[in-house]
Amino acid sequence: MYGVRTDQYLDGDQIRFFQRFQTCKPEGGWEYYGLMDGIKILCHESILFKGVGIFASSKTDSPEPFTLTYRYQLIDQYGDEIYQSELIEEEVQYQSNDINELHFFKYIFKTFPKGIKVEKGQTFCYQQQTSMAKTFYSDSGREYESIQNQDMGIFNLKNYEVGQSYCTISCGVIPGFLYQFY
Incomplete structure (x- = not known):
């Protein structure tokens, strides 16, 4: 599954976060209607995709x-598929103090x-959906290159087009991702 289950690839680097959006919108909230949001990430360095x-x-104040x-x-x-996972489900709990501004x-x-191994090039x-009825979302993704992320220029984001799912870099519910160099 390309997931790393040992410390073999960890070199002591800190986990980093690549932020995709600068603003978010609560009005109306994002509703999935059974569709997944997605993003393509071209990696110019080898990483472990951690989360x-x-x-x-956006419906409640208490998580x-x-x-x-x-x-x-x-x-x-070359554009050839190396691996495609099955659907993975995880139960998530979070607290109010986990949520940022x-x-x-x-x-x-x-x-x-330990992450999912992604080689340079x-x-x-990645596609996801949550069971939450409505969430905050953003439509400020076109400016992702202007956000001062810790590692500038190592990722190129692209629209995700698979089957009937078409997600753009400009909007969505994936505000960023966690990664680590190896």
């Missing part, structure tokens, strides 16, 4: 447990606590 940012519920459903795909530099919190995958395609 994601998740927008909080409630929910289910995160996700899947991923690895594509090589942009109404999201950072979540490390339970299934892959590969594209990591």
